[in-house]
Amino acid sequence: MSAAENQQLKQVLREHELKATTQRIALLKLLDATHEHFDAEEIYLELLKKQKNVSRATVYRSLEALAEQDLVTRLDFGDGRMRFERSKGEDEHHDHLICEECGKVIEFFNLEMEAQQLSVCEENDFTPSTHTMHIFGTCSDCKQTP
């Protein structure tokens, strides 16, 4: 099903000089369908559940290749496992609030903060490539029930 989406993802992969394997297509399709921040094991299990044959090693290798091409973004929430999300356009960059109680992740974007980052880099003659701006704490849901 969704042969059109498959074709489109095949196209995307080739534009980034990546071979369009069924595993990579399935992985991209999975991440495209959600805003969740999966780790590699979760992605592996989801693909199995969807009857896709894939190995753990391929999940890791695919995520590496896709991240290299900025098709997915690696997220490090500091709990020992990397998370991944589908990269949206440059204009859709966002950072994260992470609830330490329930694990909920709230996405946000703050233009002034991004501007301050560039300003700090200039002051230090530093050429930025990526950044992590993660704020840990307690979300509104968890605040009420201590």
Add this chain to the structure above:
Amino acid sequence: MSAAENQQLKQVLREHELKATTQRIALLKLLDATHEHFDAEEIYLELLKKQKNVSRATVYRSLEALAEQDLVTRLDFGDGRMRFERSKGEDEHHDHLICEECGKVIEFFNLEMEAQQLSVCEENDFTPSTHTMHIFGTCSDCKQTP
């Protein structure tokens, strides 16, 4: 030597309800003496070099206990190992620029950025506890020699 410093660190540990073991004192003394961002193994090796008897497990456990009490700060530079630095006062909080070429770490503090973080938290009814603001890229030294 520096019996005074030892006494002072003993005091600090007890104020935080931690037993003042020779290992914890040595670890704090080590981190007090530098601005470097050591990982656990480096700390372990440094302590061995200084003739302190300590085991890897104790380094990890001590760092956990000290971080719990905010006497040290855990840093995650995303390369698979945690780094640690001595926590300074609340007023001496800083974030990091990390050179992906040479590993150099530049510390910075930007008040406006911190203010924006609080503003984002308020907007989302989120109570912050800590944050990571790490900017990865290329330092001035590495820019020149590609």
Add this chain to the structure above:
DNA sequence: GCGTAAATGAGATTCATTCTTATTTTTAAA
């Protein structure tokens, strides 16, 4: 369709961190 380079599967391996248990140390009280 063919050939070749690249990707995959399955499991072994690595390496940071955590866990286990016997032993030692800290600390408060006698």
Add this chain to the structure above:
DNA sequence: TTTAAAAATAAGAATGAATCTCATTTACGC
């Protein structure tokens, strides 16, 4: 100062995320 209980430590085993190995399969330009 000696003593006892609780806590911390040493040494190495265990864990788990991520990477690597190599035989097999697949993608894709011709």
